[in-house]
Structures are given as structure tokens and as C-alpha cells.
Amino acid sequence: MRLRGNVILLFVAMIWGAAFVAQRAGMEYIGPFAYTGIRFMLGCLSLVPVLYYFRNDKKPYQAEQKSVSVLKVGSIAGVIMFLAVSFQQVGLIYTTAGKAAFITCLYIILVPFAAVFLKQHISGNTWVGAALSISGLYFLCVKNGFQMEYGDFIVLICAFIWTIHILFIDHYANSVDSIKLAFYQFFVCALLSSSVAIAIETIDWASIVSAAVPILYGGFLSVGVAFTLQIVGQKYAEPSHAAIIMSMESVFGALAGYLFLNEYMGLKEVLGCLLMMFGMLITQVGGLADLKAKFKRQNKYNRL
Helix, strand or coil: CHHHHHHHHHHHHHHHHHHHHHHHHHCCCCCHHHHHHHHHHHHHHHHHHHHHHCCCCCCHHHHCCCCCCHHHHHHHHHHHHHHHHHHHHHHCCCCCHHHHHHHHCCHHHHHHHHCCCCCCCCCHHHHHHHHHHHHHHHHHHEECCCEECHHHHHHHHHHHHHHHHHHHHHHHCCCCCHHHHHHHHHHHHHHHHHHHHHHHCCCCHHHHHHCHHHHHHHHHHHHHHHHHHHHHHHHHCCHHHHHHHHCCHHHHHHHHHHHHHCCCCCHHHHHHHHHHHHHHHHHHHHHHHHHHHHHHHHHHHHHC
């Protein structure tokens, strides 16, 4: 069963990695906010059958958390998601899909570091992983001395906002229905993106039709199908294994950029990607070690 879960999550990582290509391709015809608005509205529609399927799947703890409104939590999460996706989408105008994928996945390093502000311990693996990732970021993005390119910097801001989003979701994950939470945050993100698009972008039906394939991929596959498969995969895979597998999104993003957009990385950029990948993996391996230690302590306690 674990193998099945790992394979499903690897497929999710492939979908999300290739989504960076769809995001860039879609903006050849429509603006970034229009693309995001339509994409996430399609994502909402794709979750309707999932909501119906799990309509009677009530967990015992949810009845004890009536004070927590899934609509309120989902709305706040949607605002944070809107900011993260907006920075990512705009950044993709000025950088490649491969570089954007690796920079975005820095949230894997940033989330453990955010634990400092929550007065939690940071393992040695996290420090080593962070050092490697920062070194990789330098080789991947910094040009002409210590100057980072504009698009890479915009995507880096996106990684920080995704970190906030992950921590926020983690705080409420056990208090609300996860699928309803996803639906509401997708809807709010779509609504805000569409509002900005109407205000500042030129939208016409012909352009939307021209961008149909990237929009459908980003909406139904990247948002709807991948999210649903993530839920299924994580039922069988161990949490730390899941994090490692889904961090492969960055690798698939770089490969997709090379295959479909002819994006080329020099030796320096490839070295940067490798350092960042190793950094992410080391961080997750540290998390796996902590999880095993916790499991052993629990087993010892249960035997007493």
C-alpha cells in the first residue's frame, strides 16, 4: 500500500512540475491574473464531484470543532494563496519554468525554519539543507556579482508566502474538512484573481480559447486532479516520504521546461539545481529521522 501511495504522489509531483510550463504557455495569450482566475475556477468545479463523494465522510473530531468556520479559514487561506500564486505567475513572465520550480520549492526549507518563531527545535539536517539550498540559489539565480534577476526575486517572494500558507493550513488542518477548505480557498483565489484581471488586463474570448490547453491543464489537472490524488496518496505514504517525493516537483519542472519550452540551463544553473535538490532532500531525511525517533518513543511508552 505504501508503494501505491508513493507512486501516486510521484505522479502528483509530475503534474505540478509540468504546470510551470502550462503557466508560462498560458501567458502567451492572456494576462497572469486572468490565467489564474480561470484556472482556479476550473479547479473549484473539478472538486465538486469530490465534495459530493465525501459528503458523508464525517470525522469524529470535526463535531468537536464547531467554533472553527471552514468558510472563514478557507477565505483567509484563499487570500494567502492568491498572493503566493500572483507572485509566482508574474515572476514566470521574467524567468524560466525550471528556475521558478526550484525557487518555489524552497518552502520545503523555509517551513522548518519558521519553527524558530514558534519556539521549536531545528535539527542539524535542516541547517545543512538550508546552507546547500542557499548556495544552490546563488548559482541558479545570481548574475553579475550579487544581483538577483527580477523574475527570480519575485518567485522567491512567492516561496515565502507559500511558507505562510502551509503553516496556516497546518494550524487548522485537524479542525476543518480538508476538501471544503480546498474548495473555499480555490474559490477566493479565483475571485480575487479575476477581479484584478478585469481591472488591469485586457481579456477577450479569442485569447482565452487560444490558451485553452494550458488553462485546462492548470485548472483540472494541476488543481483538481493533483489535489485529489494528493489526498489519496497521503493516506498510504508516510508523511516524510510524501514530502520528499513531492519535492521532486522542482526536478520535473526543470525537465518540462527543457522538453517543451527549450529552456536551457548552463553548468552553473545545473549545479545550483543539484545543490538545492540535495538541500531539500537532506531536510526531509532529517524530518524522517525525527519521525522514527518519535515513533520509537511512543512504542516504548505504550509498552510501559
